[in-house]
Each structure stands twice: as structure tokens, then as C-alpha cells.
Amino acid sequence: xxxxxxxxxxxxxQGQLSDEERVDAAMRSFVSEFGVTAxxxxxxxxxxxxxxxxxxxxxATGEAKYTPIHKLEPLRRAYQREAxxxxxxxxxxxxxKKLSIGELERxxxxxxxxxxxxxxxxxxxxxxIDIAELVRQARHGMFKAGLVPERxxxxxxxxxxxxxxxxxxxxxxxxxxxxxxxxxxxxxxNLPAAEMLVTAAPAELGEHTKALAxxxxxxxxxxxxxxxxxxxxxxxxxxxxxxxxxxxxxxxxAIIDTAVQIGAKTVLLPECGHAYGAARxxxxxxxxxxxxxxxxxxxxxxxxxxxxxxxxVKRIGESATFHDPCQIVRRGGLEAAARRVVAALGIExxxxxxxxxxxxxxxxxxxxxxxxRAAPLRHKVFDIKRAQVEATGAxxxxxxxxxxxxxxxxxxxxxxWAKLPESLLELVADQLAD
Amino acid sequence: xxxxAAQVQGHSLTSGRRRRNLExxxxxxxLDFARxxxxxxxxxxxxxxxxxxxxxxxxxxxxxxLSVAREGVPSAVxxxxxxxxxxxxxRREFRASGLFAMLNGYVFHLGLAVVVFGYAPHIAxxxxxxxxxxxxxxxxxxxxxxxxxxMSLLAAMVVRLTDPVLRLISTRDDHISWALTLLPVFTGxxxxxxxxxxxLARDHAIYRGxxxxxxxxxxxxxxxxxxxxxxxxxxFVFSRGATGVRxxxxxxxx
Numbered sequence: 001x002x003x004x005x006x007x008x009x010x011x012x013x014q015g016q017l018s019d020e021e022r023v024d025a026a027m028r029s030f031v032s033e034f035g036v037t038a039x040x041x042x043x044x045x046x047x048x049x050x051x052x053x054x055x056x057x058x059x060a061t062g063e064a065k066y067t068p069i070h071k072l073e074p075l076r077r078a079y080q081r082e083a084x085x086x087x088x089x090x091x092x093x094x095x096x097k098k099l100s101i102g103e104l105e106r107x108x109x110x111x112x113x114x115x116x117x118x119x120x121x122x123x124x125x126x127x128x129i130d131i132a133e134l135v136r137q138a139r140h141g142m143f144k145a146g147l148v149p150e151r152x153x154x155x156x157x158x159x160x161x162x163x164x165x166x167x168x169x170x171x172x173x174x175x176x177x178x179x180x181x182x183x184x185x186x187x188x189x190n191l192p193a194a195e196m197l198v199t200a201a202p203a204e205l206g207e208h209t210k211a212l213a214x215x216x217x218x219x220x221x222x223x224x225x226x227x228x229x230x231x232x233x234x235x236x237x238x239x240x241x242x243x244x245x246x247x248x249x250x251x252x253x254a255i256i257d258t259a260v261q262i263g264a265k266t267v268l269l270p271e272c273g274h275a276y277g278a279a280r281x282x283x284x285x286x287x288x289x290x291x292x293x294x295x296x297x298x299x300x301x302x303x304x305x306x307x308x309x310x311x312x313v314k315r316i317g318e319s320a321t322f323h324d325p326c327q328i329v330r331r332g333g334l335e336a337a338a339r340r341v342v343a344a345l346g347i348e349x350x351x352x353x354x355x356x357x358x359x360x361x362x363x364x365x366x367x368x369x370x371x372x373r374a375a376p377l378r379h380k381v382f383d384i385k386r387a388q389v390e391a392t393g394a395x396x397x398x399x400x401x402x403x404x405x406x407x408x409x410x411x412x413x414x415x416x417w418a419k420l421p422e423s424l425l426e427l428v429a430d431q432l433a434d
Numbered sequence: 435x436x437x438x439a440a441q442v443q444g445h446s447l448t449s450g451r452r453r454r455n456l457e458x459x460x461x462x463x464x465l466d467f468a469r470x471x472x473x474x475x476x477x478x479x480x481x482x483x484x485x486x487x488x489x490x491x492x493x494x495x496x497x498x499x500l501s502v503a504r505e506g507v508p509s510a511v512x513x514x515x516x517x518x519x520x521x522x523x524x525r526r527e528f529r530a531s532g533l534f535a536m537l538n539g540y541v542f543h544l545g546l547a548v549v550v551f552g553y554a555p556h557i558a559x560x561x562x563x564x565x566x567x568x569x570x571x572x573x574x575x576x577x578x579x580x581x582x583x584x585m586s587l588l589a590a591m592v593v594r595l596t597d598p599v600l601r602l603i604s605t606r607d608d609h610i611s612w613a614l615t616l617l618p619v620f621t622g623x624x625x626x627x628x629x630x631x632x633x634l635a636r637d638h639a640i641y642r643g644x645x646x647x648x649x650x651x652x653x654x655x656x657x658x659x660x661x662x663x664x665x666x667x668x669x670f671v672f673s674r675g676a677t678g679v680r681x682x683x684x685x686x687x688x
Contacts, residue, residue, distance in 0.1 A: 035497040037676040043491055044673035046666050047608055048539075049599040053531035064598040085490035086661065123688070124528045126539070127666060128521050128674035281684060284500035291502070333504050333685030357686060358527040 010373060011108040014153045015146035019101035022145040026104055029141035030078035041134060042079040044127040045069055051121035051131060056360050057114040060380040068121040068131045071110040074099055075138045104147055111138050112149050113374035116365035117241075118326035123358055132331070135366075139243025149371045152242050160247055163254055164234030166202035172230045175205050176212070183213030186220060191227035197259040197293075198228050199235035201272035201402045208402055211271060214429030215298065219268075221432060222310050226268070232258030235267075235275035236403075240282065241367035252283045259293045266294045268301055271425050273327030273365060273401040280332070297328060298425050299400045303337040306344045306428075313431040315346025321394040322349060323385065323408065323421065324359035325401035338400050341424055345431055350392040352385075360384050362399075364407025375410075382411030389419065400424040464646035468653065476653035483660025484668060492672070504685030513682020514675035520688050521674045534593065538586050545583030549619070552576060554630035573629050580623055587616050607662040614658050617651035624648070 017025065034042065049067060052058040057066040064070070080096045081087060090096050119132035142148060148156070155165035162168040167175060176187040188194070198219065204212045219226050232254035239247030256279075259267045269275045280295045296304075305311050322342060329335045335356045342349050354360050363381030368374050385408065389397055399405055399421050408421040462470065507513065524536050550556055552571035561567040571579075591612055594600045625644045659665060666673075681688050 034494055036492060036494045037497075037680070039491045039494040040669065040673045040676050043487070044666055044669040046663050047600070047603045047605065048535055049597065049603055050528070050532050050535050052599045053528060058599075064602040067599050067603055070603050083494075085487040122677060123525055124532060126521055127670055128517055128677040128688075130677050130680065133680075281499070281501045284502075285497075288500065290500060294502075330686065331681075331684065333681075335686075354527050357688070358525055 010113070011105040011147065012150040012153065013105075013146055014148060014150070017146055022147065023099055023101050023104065026074070026141040026145040026147070027078050027082065027099065029144040030075055030138065031082045033075075033137040033140065034079055034083040037130070038134060038137060039079070039083065041127075041129040041131075042076060042084070044129060045076075046127065048126060050124045050126065051129075054120045054124040056116075056118075056120070056363060056381045056384055057377065060384055061377070065110065066114050068115070068135075069129070071107070071115055072131065072134050072138060074104060074107050074141075075134055078141075104142070104145060107138075108142060108147050108149065111135060111142055112152065112366075113368065113371055114377060116326070116361045116363065116368050118361035118365050119331050120326070120358065120361065123330075136240075136243065139241075140245055141243070143243035143245075148242055149367075149373065151371050151373070152238070152367050155238050155367075155370060156242050156244050156247060159234075159238045159251065163232070163251065164202060164205075165236075165238050166205045166234060169230035169233060172205075172228065172233055175209075176228060179209040179212050180216070183210060183216075185213045185216040187212065187216045188227040190229055191225070191262065193263045194225045194227040195264060196224055196226040196266045196268055197232065197255070197262060197264040198226050198268045199255060199270055199275070200228065200233055201236045201270040201275060202234060203402045203406055204270055205234075208405070208423075211402060211423055211425055214423070214426045215268075215270070217429045217432065218302070218305070218311060218425075222305055227262065229258050229262065231261070232256075235269050235279055236272050237275060237278035238367070240274055240278035248278060248282070249286045252278060252286050255279065256283055256287070256291060256293060264293060266296055269295065269297045271298045271400050271402045271405075271423055273325040273332070273403060276332050276334075277327045297332070297334060297400075299328060299334050299338050299341060302341045302425065302428050306341060311428075312433040313345055313428055314433050316427070316431060317346050317348075318396060319348040319350050319392075319394045320396035320398045320422075321352055321389055321392040322355070323352070323362060323389075323397060323399040323404055324355055324357070325399060325404045326359075326361050326365055328401060329359065330357040334400075338424065341428065342398065345427055347396075347398070348394075350394040352388045352392060354388065360388065362401075362404040362407040363411070364403055369403055369407045369410070375414075378407065379411055379414045382408070382415060386411065386415060386417055397421045398424055398427065463642060465642040465649070468646040468649035472650060472653050476656040480656040480659050484665065487660050487665060488668060488672075491669075499680070499683055501683070503683045507682055507685050510679045510682060514678040516682070517674045517678025517688050518671055520678075521670070538589055538593075541582050542586035542590065545579045545586060546615075546619070548579035549576060549583060549622070552579070554634055558634060570630065573631075576630070577626070580619065580626075584616075584619050584623065587612065587619065610658060611662045611664050614651075614655045615664070618648065618655055621648040621651045 051069050052067040055066055055068050077096050077099055080090050081098065115135045117132040117135055121131045122129065158165045173189045176189045180187040198215060200212060235255060237248055237251045239251055255267055269279055276297045284291050322338060352359060362385060363378045368378060397419050405421045405423060412420055524532055548571060553576045554570035557567050557570050594604055594608060625641055625648050678688060
């Protein structure tokens with residue numbers, strides 16, 4: 001059901017829950033999230049408003065409602081009424097109002113359309129509050145309440161049915177075969193045993209099949225046994241972005257269990273930021289212990305095989321700037337790895353004004369790229385990145401996340417900007433030396 | 435029910451004590467009250483309230499990070515302390531946009547610290563309470579610090595009332611905490627009639643009323659401390675530290 005109307009709050013609803021049931025579902029979920037760290041962060045805000053200065057949505061529009069801490073208002077009220085140290089007193093004296101369905105509906109835009117969970121606000125917060133993580137926890141409640149942007153809900157339903165929002169697992173062998181033929185590489189699929197399970201992002205099964213072929217070219221050169229697998233192939237994990245914890249667990253288990261089943265020691269993640277967040281840092285919680293397989297991002301893999309001399313690359317010898325994907329760098333710790341790969345390619349790196357862990361988000365993370373109603377806002381955000389890229393004077397723009405690439409491509413198309421982002425993986429594959 | 439002689443005697447003793455207490459309370463002036471029962475009550479609420487709030491938060495369920503830490507990262511404790519200390523100074527990227535908040539914050543916090551811990555009568559007060567003391571700062575420094583603190587508080591409120599972001603996110607807590615922080619500074623300046631040395635040289639306070647009001651305003655601050663955002667004075671270490679642990683685990687150097 002789509003309740004969008006001109007001049008009205010933008011929100012969608014799923015399911016047949018009554019308004020009261022939606023509020024209760026959201027509240028139960030919010031309250032269940034308050035562990036020590038979340039509670040400390042709920043308690044510590046001094047409402048200085050500095051987080052607004054770090055948020056690309058606020059910087060691009062100047063609108064106060066995009067202040068990151070404001071996006072957590074429903075969560076704050078749930079905390080103070082139900083989980084805070086003075087919750088009983090707060091309820092008794094009516095100091096904090098109970099959430100209403102109207103408020104949850106209004107906040108949908110702030111939690112889904114105008115937050116990419118990039119975490120830049122954490123860097124400026126004098127209390128060190130991890131707002132991105134709290135927004136993710138808020139999304140869990142919004143999903144339970146059936147208050148998710150319809151486009152994301154649609155992808156969620158597809159992933160529940162197929163194991164991927166892009167394609168059913170059964171179609172994977174055909175897609176890989178076509179990509180292999182198109183790009184002239186071998187892409188193993190559904191091998192019963194392999195050292196490495198290789199996963200993909202949805203775009204790589206559609207418009208970015210060159211990235212799949214690039215990975216295959218490099219993996220075949222390295223000489224390890226690897227495979228993709230119909231039972232677990234899409235690492236992007238739409239459940240992680242949407243707040244659908246059940247789906248997040250299912251998609252995570254599909255990959256890890258498949259890796260264990262084929263005896264793989266390593267799961268290789270694609271150039272995808274949220275895949276890294278979901279698999280590298282979150283997967284273990286579904287198993288209650290350290291994972292039996294190593295999870296590695298494509299950028300780490302390239303860095304390692306270049307450093308070990310397992311592949312050699314020809315130098316590009318041109319200037320480029322690098323867009324740091326938030327989940328891989330700011331929230332993933334791979335800032336240096338990407339730069340070592342860039343250096344190995346002989347690229348003269350000209351850094352953006354804001355780069356590394358303080359780099360601006362592309363504007364499409366956290367599912368915003370797929371949420372079509374957020375496109376106008378996303379395009380405004382794109383202007384920040386475009387201005388910073390242009391200021392470098394670099395010839396090329398490189399990144400290591402497929403979702404960032406799509407967001408930047410869409411922004412460039414809208415702005416009629418000629419510079420298109422390039423994949424670090426594809427550059428390495430193109431420059432492979434004999 | 436029978437009442438024996440001992441109970442009657444005990445009852446009359448208790449009544450007598452209560453009467454004497456009431457009489458002594460009636461003889462108290464405002465300063466005695468502020469220095470006595472009000473101070474005890476305020477300190478009790480301050481200490482117990484702070485411990486309750488902190489204890490409650492720290493006893494929430496722990497959700498351990500079971501992922502393998504990035505190889506070669508410092509210990510969790512080192513990561514936490516790095517984040518705590520790193521937060522003392524803004525990153526290069528945000529210095530321009532957060533300039534006012536940063537400078538005003540420094541002026542306020544440093545000014546207040548200098549006034550609270552550097553002013554000779556305050557040190558004498560703390561000495562009476564705890565037995566601890568240290569050398570005082572020159573009076574001129576104190577006056578400057580107090581004026582800067584007051585100005586920074588006023589500036590903070592002007593910005594809070596005019597900036598669209600701050601207007602949107604401000605709550606009652608912000609205004610109460612601001613007012614209760616301003617009061618001791620303001621009432622303290624009102625009793626700055628003599629140099630510190632002259633004040634301390636007397637064996638009794640001559641401006642009992644204003645001093646009592648100053649002390650009572652401090653006690654209001656202590657009473658509010660555990661309930662509002664003033665608690666960030668304690669929480670910031672834990673809040674920054676928790677983020678430091680999370681990011682350190684991932685190999686992100688904040």
C-alpha cells in the first residue's frame with residue numbers, strides 16, 4: 001500500500017497490521033535493541049547538533065530535519081519510556097509521549113530515505129555516538145511495523161523467495177555461463193568442493209557482469225580452486241539494509257553454510273560495502289561463535305595477492321582520485337588496503353578534500369540507491385562528491401563498491417557529468433601482466 | 435495493646451530529640467541550611483543518582499562482537515582510550531563547520547573548570563568536604579575565567595534559540611541544564627565583593643544571604659545532574675570508549 005501524497009509525509013506500509021499493532025511491534029523491537037553500547041549512546045547525546053555538519057543530506061539541503069540525531073527521535077523516546085534508568089518515573093509522570101503511528105510514518109523518510117548509515121556523523125560527535133548503528137536498529141523496528149519504503153520491501157520479498165533480489169539461485173548457472181562467454185573467462189559454478197566460495201552483488205548479475213568476469217580472470221590467474229554456488233551467491237544482504245533480521249540471518253547462513261558444505265576456507269565478498277558489513281562483522285552473531293571460514297573483501301584479496309606477488313599488474317600511469325566506500329573504509333577498516341592496490345597500479349592518487357574514514361558517502365548506501373523516491377535527494381548529495389572530484393583535477397575516479405558506482409553513475413547521468421566511476425577490481429583485471 | 439513505662443520514656447526521648455532538631459532547624463539561617471542539610475541532600479542525590487544511572491546503563495545486556503578482530507589491531511582497552519582522547523580534538527574535516535561549537539565548548543568547559551577548581555574559596559569548600567586541597571589560581575585569572583564562562587553560556591543559549599538545527603533537536607533537558615549551570619556562575623559572580631584572600635581571612639561569612647543562594651544554586655545543579663544531560667561529564671568516557679572498541683575491532687583508526 002502506498003500512502004504517498006503531495007504535501008503529505010512520504011511513507012509506505014506493508015501488511016495488514018492495525019496502527020496499534022504497528023506501534024507495538026516497533027516499540028518491542030526498539031526496546032530489544034538496547035544493549036550496553038546502544039544505551040550508552042542513547043544516554044550521552046548533549047544535543048549539540050554537530051552531527052548535522054557531517055551529514056551529506058543536511059549539508060546538501062540545509063534542512064534541519066536531516067540532522068542525524070533527529071532521525072533517532074522515535075528510538076530515543078522508546079528508550080526513555082521503556083528502557084532508560086528512570087523509565088518508570090518517565091511513564092508515571094508522562095514526561096515522554098508514547099510514539100504514535102503518525103510519528104513512525106513521518107520518520108520513515110528520515111530513517112530510510114535520508115540516512116545511508118555511513119557513520120560520518122560518528123566522527124564529529126563529541127560523545128562518539130554511533131548514530132549509523134542506532135539507525136540500523138531503528139530500521140529493525142520499522143520493518144517489524146511494516147513501515148518500509150515499498151521499493152525496499154519489494155526487494156525484500158524477492159530475496160525471501162529467491163535468496164537474492166536479483167535472481168533465483170536456479171538461474172545462476174545460466175547467468176554465469178552467459179557472462180563467461182561474453183567476457184571470455186571461465187566461471188566455475190556449483191563445484192562440490194573448492195578452497196574459496198566467491199559471492200556477488202546483485203548488480204554483478206545484471207549490468208556489472210564485467211566485475212564478475214574480472215574477479216574470475218584474477219582468481220583463475222592465482223590458481224586456487226574456487227566456485228560460485230546457487231545455494232549461496234548474493235552477499236549484498238538486503239535484510240541488513242532493510243532491517244529484516246530474519247532475512248539477514250537467512251542470507252548470511254546461505255553463504256556461510258554453503259562455504260562449509262563445499263569445504264571452502266574462505267568466502268570472497270564482491271565489491272560491495274554492505275556485504276562487508278553484513279558478512280565480515282555481523283555473520284558470527286548468527287552462529288554464536290567465530291565463523292569456521294574467513295570472510296574477505298575483494299579489496300583485501302587484491303591487496304594480499306599483489307603483496308604476495310601472486311599476480312603482477314601493468315602500471316596505468318595516470319592520475320585518479322578514490323571514493324572511499326563507507327562500509328568498507330569508515331566502518332570496515334580497509335582504507336590502507338585500497339590505497340596499496342591503487343599504488344600497485346601505478347596510479348597517481350590525488351585525494352579528495354574529504355577522504356579516507358572522513359570521506360563523504362556517495363549518497364546511495366543503506367538501500368537509498370534502490371529507493372527510487374529518494375532519487376531527488378540523492379542527486380543533491382551527489383553534487384558534494386562531484387565538486388570534490390572536480391577539485392582534484394584527477395583524470396579518473398576509482399572506487400571499490402558496486403553500489404557506490406551505481407549511485408555515482410546515476411548522479412553523473414542526472415547531472416550530465418562525463419566522469420564515470422571505475423571499479424578497482426576491474427582496473428586490476430584489465431592491467432594483469434603475464 | 436499495653437504500653438509500658440520504658441516505651442513511654444523512649445517515646446518522650448524521641449519526641450524531645452525531634453523537638454530539639456526542629457528548634458535548631460528554626461534557628462538556622464539560610465546559609466546554615468545550605469551548608470548543612472541541603473548540601474547533604476544534594477550530594478546524596480548526586481552520588482546515588484549518578485551511580486544508579488551509570489549502573490543501569492552498564493548492566494544492560496552485553497552483545498559481544500563474535501567476529502574475528504582485524505589482525506594486528508591494538509587491544510580493546512587501547513582502542514577505547516584512543517577514542518576517548520581523540521574526541522578531545524575535532525578532526526581536520528570538521529574544524530570549519532564546527533568552529534563555534536568547538537571554541538565555545540572549550541571556553542565553557544575550561545572556564546568552568548578553572549573557576550570550580552582554581553578559586554581559593556572553592557578550594558577551601560572542597561577541603562572542608564574532602565580534606566583535599568591544592569594551590570589556588572590568581573584572582574585575575576578567576577575573574578576572567580568566570581566572565582568567559584558566563585559569556586560562553588549566554589552565547590550557547592543564543593545559538594540554541596536561533597539555529598534551526600538546535601531549535602529542532604532541543605528538549606526541556608537542554609534548557610533546564612543550561613539554567614542550572616548558569617545559576618551558580620551568576621550567583622557566584624554576585625558574591626565576588628572582595629579578593630579571595632580577604633574572603634578567606636575572615637572567620638565568618640559577611641554576605642550570608644548571597645553566599646547561601648550561591649550554594650543553593652550549586653545544590654540545585656547537583657540535584658539535577660543525574661537526571662539530565664549534565665551526566666555527559668561522566669558518560670562521555672564510556673560512550674566514546676564503546677565506539678572506540680567497536681571501530682578498533684574493525685581496524686578503523688578514529
